Amino acid sequence: MAPDAPPDGQRFDPSDSRQATRSTVTGPPRGILRLGHVDVTVTDIDLATAYYTGVMGMEVTARTEDSVYLKCWDEEDHHSLRLRYASRVGMDLMSFKVHHEDDLADLEKKVSRFGFPVERLSRGETLGQGESIRFSTPSGHVMELVADVEKVGTSRRREPLAPEPSDLGRMVRDQIAPPRMDHMLITAEEVGDSTQFFMDVLGFRITEQLLDGNGHQLGTWLERSHSPHDLAIVHGTNGGLHHFAYWLDEWDDVRDAADILAYNGIQLDVGPTRHGITRGSTIYFFDPLGTRNEVFTGGYRPDPDFPTLTWTEDNIGRAIFYYEGELNDRFMKVHT
Amino acid sequence: MAPDAPPDGQRFDPSDSRQATRSTVTGPPRGILRLGHVDVTVTDIDLATAYYTGVMGMEVTARTEDSVYLKCWDEEDHHSLRLRYASRVGMDLMSFKVHHEDDLADLEKKVSRFGFPVERLSRGETLGQGESIRFSTPSGHVMELVADVEKVGTSRRREPLAPEPSDLGRMVRDQIAPPRMDHMLITAEEVGDSTQFFMDVLGFRITEQLLDGNGHQLGTWLERSHSPHDLAIVHGTNGGLHHFAYWLDEWDDVRDAADILAYNGIQLDVGPTRHGITRGSTIYFFDPLGTRNEVFTGGYRPDPDFPTLTWTEDNIGRAIFYYEGELNDRFMKVHT
Amino acid sequence: MAPDAPPDGQRFDPSDSRQATRSTVTGPPRGILRLGHVDVTVTDIDLATAYYTGVMGMEVTARTEDSVYLKCWDEEDHHSLRLRYASRVGMDLMSFKVHHEDDLADLEKKVSRFGFPVERLSRGETLGQGESIRFSTPSGHVMELVADVEKVGTSRRREPLAPEPSDLGRMVRDQIAPPRMDHMLITAEEVGDSTQFFMDVLGFRITEQLLDGNGHQLGTWLERSHSPHDLAIVHGTNGGLHHFAYWLDEWDDVRDAADILAYNGIQLDVGPTRHGITRGSTIYFFDPLGTRNEVFTGGYRPDPDFPTLTWTEDNIGRAIFYYEGELNDRFMKVHT
Amino acid sequence: MAPDAPPDGQRFDPSDSRQATRSTVTGPPRGILRLGHVDVTVTDIDLATAYYTGVMGMEVTARTEDSVYLKCWDEEDHHSLRLRYASRVGMDLMSFKVHHEDDLADLEKKVSRFGFPVERLSRGETLGQGESIRFSTPSGHVMELVADVEKVGTSRRREPLAPEPSDLGRMVRDQIAPPRMDHMLITAEEVGDSTQFFMDVLGFRITEQLLDGNGHQLGTWLERSHSPHDLAIVHGTNGGLHHFAYWLDEWDDVRDAADILAYNGIQLDVGPTRHGITRGSTIYFFDPLGTRNEVFTGGYRPDPDFPTLTWTEDNIGRAIFYYEGELNDRFMKVHT
Incomplete structure (x- = not known):
């Protein structure tokens, strides 16, 4: 039999009061x-x-x-x-x-x-x-x-005979078909204040930061899910969206994404390349209305006990685009 | 400047009492x-x-x-x-x-x-x-x-001029050089009882399980770190170690690992292949004294709100080795 | 404009007598x-x-x-x-x-x-x-x-607007979809005599060979197209077909092929693994009627001035399956 | 025993007169x-x-x-x-x-x-x-x-015990370590005349060409070795060298090359990206003295009976850099 719903009591249920009252260390x-x-x-x-x-x-x-x-x-x-x-x-x-x-x-x-x-x-x-x-x-x-979001199920089908290929992370590839959304990057006039809010009030942890010559934060990378970032903030106008990003499983998927984008006439913004910050491999591009998208893979696994990495402005090129070693105007200035 | 230690106060410090007293939702x-x-x-x-x-x-x-x-x-x-x-x-x-x-x-x-x-x-x-x-x-x-483990630092060197290649997940590859340890699999006479202990007393969450015809657990996969498993338990003698596993970043690293093992005269136990359970790509092999090692990559990201997947014994071949569709005696019986 | 048929006179035409009478060095x-x-x-x-x-x-x-x-x-x-x-x-x-x-x-x-x-x-x-x-x-x-085979064209479509993804080596991947057939392996009672025939009479070049303890050829790998082999011969019954093989572009395609085969319920014969001989990465499996297929990638580019590599029987395991270091009976004995 | 020199008579020897006098079809x-x-x-x-x-x-x-x-x-x-x-x-x-x-x-x-x-x-x-x-x-x-070049042997060592990792296409990867040189691209004032010379006098075959609006060749890709190009010619000053290129085995090696170049402070010229022409994946960069290098992989296998592909100038961006869809000045104008 293929993977199926678990027997009673073995699935985490947010409304299960027994679980909710467990101690903080084991709940x-x-x-x-x-x-x-x-x-x-x-x-x-x-x-x-x-x-x-x-x-x-x-x-x-x-x-x-x-x-x-x-x-x-x-x-x-x-x-x-x-x-x-x-x-x-x-x-x-x-x-x-x-x-x-x-x-x-x-x-x-x-x-x-x-x-x-x-x-x-x-x-x-x-x-x-x-x-x-x-x-x-x-x-x-x-x-x-x-907290309470309707579960509509994944495309992992549940027929009796065999695990399905989509169980195995593969989908028909005439689309990019990322398995999931990964993170987003927003712009803020005061990166430091915003970062403090996300850390102190909402409990985000800072994995990496980019500082200007005076030690002020130009960009911060924040996580809650053991990933290099769930949310990042860079200097810009308040309320802006720089991009949101999809997860891909590996570098070959990045190449396939570039092939599919180019075939569909979508010019890449930047990439395929690698970030210094997060170490991830990446492509940036715009949807047809102008919102920037990213596909992202790699990076490291930053457990909560890993130290924050700090980059300084004189190295901003390598920090953002490790291969090019320099930023381009479009990437810095265009957002929605 | 290369990534460096963060300024005071921005690094999580387990002995920092201010952090320890934060509320459970944001601490x-x-x-x-x-x-x-x-x-x-x-x-x-x-x-x-x-x-x-x-x-x-x-x-x-x-x-x-x-x-x-x-x-x-x-x-x-x-x-x-x-x-x-x-x-x-x-x-x-x-x-x-x-x-x-x-x-x-x-x-x-x-x-x-x-x-x-x-x-x-x-x-x-x-x-x-x-x-x-x-x-x-x-x-x-x-x-x-x-809780308190001495940090000796990663091999990511911290010279002033440039991010280092090891910052970027690459190392000299005449060794396998996995970035980190990933999980281990132990054997137990009573998988169900043991699983209950790890869940109820220690707070592990079950991501996948393999049931026999009577609904008893033959194997369970348990996590605490948003990965498909930090610990797994399969039926066997109490106190046994089936294997411990290293993380690799992608499928090409699995091939490189196989090349390096073969070059060093180490015969593979199983693989390169894929697991149905965890979806991960894998090789098993033995160190020269007989302890089984694994290199592992892929899998999915099982957030705590993901349902447990259940496999049944009639599908055990595909569950364990998705390509072969069958187990081999050595894999089932040999452990340390 | 997308790639198209060439202007007159720039395409090799086997019936073009001007080309046929060129000197042997430049024709x-x-x-x-x-x-x-x-x-x-x-x-x-x-x-x-x-x-x-x-x-x-x-x-x-x-x-x-x-x-x-x-x-x-x-x-x-x-x-x-x-x-x-x-x-x-x-x-x-x-x-x-x-x-x-x-x-x-x-x-x-x-x-x-x-x-x-x-x-x-x-x-x-x-x-x-x-x-x-x-x-x-x-x-x-x-x-x-x-010599004269009808050309039906590739699936590289030729619309005016853009190169097509299939131009770029990518196809929808719910099938394995190899770009082309690569080679075949036949069985012969007298490998040495057969090899001599293919070399002397038909002009094949030997890239690698496997010798028994007496220096007799147990297997030979022969090429005409700058590839590690167009045809190979191993010891067995006369007239037998061990397998024919499709080309894949890289190791990730080998993994995808294994996923697709397993999803379709086809158990692999051997692999994913690597050959010592040819250095290629490979999977063997059987079509539903019992003819062995292979998917193959990698290897080296054996120009005609490269020396023949010779392997001896005591190393036959590594020669055939570099990772396993040993043959299995099914691979040695079953053919059509 | 590891691969070794072949027994007498089974290795092609350019000075072997028996071979030289074979018929053109089998010699x-x-x-x-x-x-x-x-x-x-x-x-x-x-x-x-x-x-x-x-x-x-x-x-x-x-x-x-x-x-x-x-x-x-x-x-x-x-x-x-x-x-x-x-x-x-x-x-x-x-x-x-x-x-x-x-x-x-x-x-x-x-x-x-x-x-x-x-x-x-x-x-x-x-x-x-x-x-x-x-x-x-x-x-x-x-x-x-x-014709007669001294053979110094590959780095494939020939110890008796085991095939060596370099036999298997892998080398220590703190350098890019391509297995071989692949092709070069030169500049010419009259691409058409030069191409004619290489075809008619030297026997090259044209695999792809880029034509301007009047049907004149702006660039031609020429081969003798069953590869997409051994030599290419683009419009420019006579005697110029645009770049020479190394072969890599796959797309992951392209990423590794980019990592190694960036680590060594070498800014990339273009890429990682893909060519429309040749379909190959590529990075361009300059050696410290200013000669452009390329690493290249992929492409298709253009047997001599494959038709020449023709691209027109209005599609030059995609023809050269399939992902970007546009050329940059440096790539077009800078050569040695």
């Missing part, structure tokens, strides 16, 4: 778990949907009057990207998933105490998810936290 | 963090050391009268493997690192309450680490937990 | 060019066709009453595999392409002078090709030589 | 075999040698008063690169190896008849090789042809 982890979904606005929702399905290989899980919801093939949750029609391209919000329903109240308290108003949305106000909270970050972004 | 995580080190006995310590350095590419961090301590190049901690001279090959203990010093007391209490005596070792009793606790598991293995 | 090469097609018999032509299209990813180029003709996506010629219905599985013939129509007469003369009768088939007697000659080899195989 | 091939060596001038021979050994991983096979001779690890011949001290960086000559000593006289006749004077050098006049001929091409380059 399930608490707080922010990972990036859940990115909500962006697009000026042509059909074109955007055609791209995110036909080139990127995401699946549409729901459509409403003004929005399309999509997920990657190896994601269980309802969606990791929402496209909403609007008259300009931009970012609606970033939604992070928390481990447990109770974490919402705790984090609401922390954000409120920090002085930022928090809005609470009930189940049903947002498609595919239960109660959530929303607030503005010091960087001027709307952030959502949610 | 650093608690409990078991990952596999720390495997301690095995060898009948020829020079031969074993020659193999683990010259073929596997680990670095010796310390030697004592009867033992050699080794680490992988991208590991910060003092060692991930201890070889101790003894008259037979076997396993001394498995040591898991916990997030915080305070976790030791909490976990000591839980294990004691479960009815198992716990021994406390003070700083200095074990090389390279502070206070630790030790106890026997229901599977008859000695388990150690420790 | 097009002469003699055998490469393996053209393998003709095998199958006991269930629908099942065989389903496998060679649905799993292997070849394209059907023609069907007749008793046969199906197939080619790989990057091959220009009419077919590289013919499946013919018969009551037992076996090999009808191996067809090699020669550079020029005139080569047929020259080679016919050489084979006849060697004492072997040669049959001449006119255009139309065999589907998709012009005049050809046929004869038996000392190893008891029917060999065909042909 | 060894004739004419130009492949690119043999590139001779360039450098303004700092120690720096250049440090780079070509320490970064590129070539081996020095000989030194004379003004020159250093180097080869790649899997090359048998005396050298594939000669560095000669001079007051400016440039190209001395390109040397192609021919199959047989007799080919020299035939080709000398053809070049002379074309109206170009041919110089004959006796054995000993050039290090590591026998008699050769030299002449200027219409593109203003000095071309050398030679």
